[in-house]
Amino acid sequence: MxxxxxxxxxxxxxxxKGNENQQQPEDGSQDRVLAGNPPENDASGKRKAGVLPLEVGTRVMCRWRDGKFHPVKVIERRKIPCGVPSDYEYYVHYTEYNRRLDEWVKLEQLDLDSVETDVDEKVEDKATSLKMTRHQKRKIDETHVEGHEELDAASLREHEEFTKVKNIATIELGRYEIETWYFSPFPPEYNDCSKLFFCEFCLNFMKRKEQLQRHMRKCDLKHPxxxxxxxxxxxxxxxxxxxxxxxxxxxxxxxxxxxxxxxxxxxxxxxxxxxxxxxxxxxxxxxxxxxxxxxxxxxxxxxxxxxxxxxxxxxxxxxxxxxxxxxxxxxxxxxxxxxxxxxxxxxxxxxxxxxxxxxxxxxxxxxxxxxxxxxxxxxxxxxxxxxxxxxxxxxxxxxxxxxxxxxxxxxxxxxxxxxxxxxxxxxxxxxxxxxxxxx
CATH class of the missing domain: 3.40.630.30 (Gcn5-related N-acetyltransferase (GNAT))
Incomplete structure (x- = not known):
């Protein structure tokens, strides 16, 4: 462990919103054109806003909860229930920050004018590395394997693929509702739950609030x-x-x-x-x-x-x-x-x-x-x-x-x-x- x-x-x-080792977004971040308002002439390296849904791997600017735009990479996508066939929401990774900030976002949070064309990642990484100092590249490499120094490259890729999307968005524990940070391998029957309800004393978890309320009436624990x-x-x-x-x-x-x-x-x-x-x-x-x-x-x-x-x-x-x-x-x-x-x-x-x-x-x-x-x-x-x-x-x-x-x-x-x-x-x-x- x-x-x-x-x-x-x-x-x-x-x-x-980050930690001691992660700087917060700059206050001077520039607002960008919102989804649905693409300019008539896209610059080279941009994708036309009409090409939807966005592909996994797409890089784009996304409006975060601070109201400013930050670069993200699309990790996964899913159709919105009861939406039109072209309606998707996207699971994104804020590339400046730790994975704990990854989240599902709506299309309107994305600046489609900033969508980049598909670039082979190996070529992109090579081009980027030429622009970085050795110290900067070492810091990036350390971030990529943060906490996984014991894993080889293949195992690290497998870990990140398996855990790339949070399966549980929030939990209720006692008097708190808490947003989660990472994936946790709960049993398969909980795969369709975005929220879990925990008994704060025995830590049993349930899918619905009513189940927790029934459980609390018969749970005799008041401490671990x-x-x-x-x-x-x-x-x-x-x-x-x-x-x-x-x-x-x-x-x-x-x-x-x-x-x-x-x-x-x-x-x-x-x-x-x-x-x-x-x-x-x-x-x-x-x-x-x-x-x-x-x-x-x-x-x-x-x-x-x-x-x-x-x-x-x-x-x-x-x-x-x-x-x-x-x-x-x-x-x-x-x-x-x-x-x-x-x-x-x-x-x-x-x-x-x-x-x-x-x-x-x-x-x-x-x-x-x-x-x-x-x-x-x-x-x-x-x-x-x-x-x-x-x-x-x-x-x-x-x-x-x-x-x-x-x-x-x-x-x-x-x-x-x-x-x-x-x-x-x-x-x-x-x-x-x-x-x-x-x-």
Missing amino acids: GSMEARTTSENGSAP PGDEIYRNGTLSMFEVDGKKNKVYGQNLCYLAKLFLDHKTLYYDVDLFLFYVLCECDDRGCHMVGYFSKEKHSEESYNLACILTLPPYQRKGYGKFLIAFSYELSKKEGKVGTPERPLSDLGLVSYRGYWTRVLLDILKKHKGNISIKELSDMTAIKAEDILTTLQGLDLIQYRKGQHVICADPKVLDRHLKAAGRGGLEVDVSKLIWTPYKEQG
Whole structure:
């Protein structure tokens, strides 16, 4: 499983408008001629607006929810029910941004004057690459395989083809309706559902609101089906054993995949423990996010997947989950590291956590300190400490060994850049026995 914290800027779970690593559309974007108003003389390289429906692979400008036009590529098309035979809607990928923004759009959102003629993609890519610097091309290549570094080219194409269209557009979970980000391989009988209704306690999902209402009248769960191992105020953490609660674990994976592009969906959840973070009130314990962890990891992985649900993002919960995973490692008496590959957002979150933890220690510590000592104090793997400090230019290699250079002003500058640390884990409220020590 990969790891990535899903992000959004909306409290109601609406689709995101990018993330820290993606710039927003420029305010100065130019409006273009709308569909149905093509100029009399198209320039070369344009397709006549009358040639409809648009073919899969067509590149065109599309009006997004910000009211501005952005370049898209048509990924799929389908006929509109009850429409005339020529009426189609199109599933498009905004080429400037992450796949999570892909969506179905109506013809009137497309600027037919901007439609490009069919171009062989290999020729197009070659022509484009000649205009890019090596750095730009490397950034494009990294984007193409984001989160899929373990896949070869053929497997990556197969993955993108299989998951190119979101099958579930929205879900209802508790008091939130949330727009999804990615494809999730729900059972075939759910293929015709654009919206699913989840029980927020047992995570069973249904096709209709009435089914959910009937289910809620008889569902006796008010929290995840596991042991409560942490309670601090209204915040609670439950440990769910995938072997003891197989259906819950599988449903959680289906749900998480809607917001994680490269997560591998494990149907055999017996090997994993799920740590589900909840906000609690008089109605019950409501899932905020979770991370999963292998019961036995040969590679010292202390986290497999991590997700904060969109309505609860930007509140420090993702950082809390990362910190919690390291507190469990300390209780186990071993160092830990997240499972690779990390997604773009996952890497940003972890680098921020590692930076804050390490620099806080370096600021307070008097005298020399080794990477081994830092690892023992934090449960962070030595390799992660080394790469973090090297990335901050705080480490040098002298006389056969690494030397940490901790100038107070430099540390303060890096700490400020790393941002706030999020919610803290009160270790005194953690009541937990490592899995290997459980009966």
